[in-house]
Amino acid sequence: MAQILDPVPNTPSDPIVCCYLNATSSIQVIRITNLENWYFERVVFPGQHLMFEALPEGILEVHTGMMASAILSDQIPCFRLAVKEKEAEIDVEQIKSESAIAVVA
Template sequence: MTKSQGVVYQPPLDTESEEILCQYVNATSHLQVIKINNIDNYDWEKVVFPGQRILFNTFKRAELSIYSTAQINTILIDTIDCKKLKVDE
């Protein structure tokens, strides 16, 4: 897979939540780990390479936590509401 290609992930169905298509781009020169873990029974994690774009479906209330692996350990660098990452279709 090249950097210009995205990866699409489909979450399990949740009839109480609206799903949205989101996009995240790792604009750094470091490997990142992104996670959604603020929703009960829904833990999702992906490794994102420098320059990689990832598309994913998730719940509107989800929060994306972004961890940098620039050092020997992983550090939380940001948390973004997935509503802000929504792709306009």
């Protein structure tokens, strides 16, 4: 899986494919800041699944709230968000088909 801006750093650990779901009704900002020489940050909209690569030792910080008042609402070890490669392929295909349906509708 390619990450457009900041590829996972080269380390002895192999990167894992992770999936995060924003199950809230608020926009969230997720970050991984505990890995040396790497910073990951994305905006996740309500109901959105986000798949990304990370190192197993990464800690995903979930910030929830309004633009000026986001609070740290959760910290999740990346290894707990890991998906099996087969599941990842299925999820990507499902997301593509859902996107195609949304465009047609």
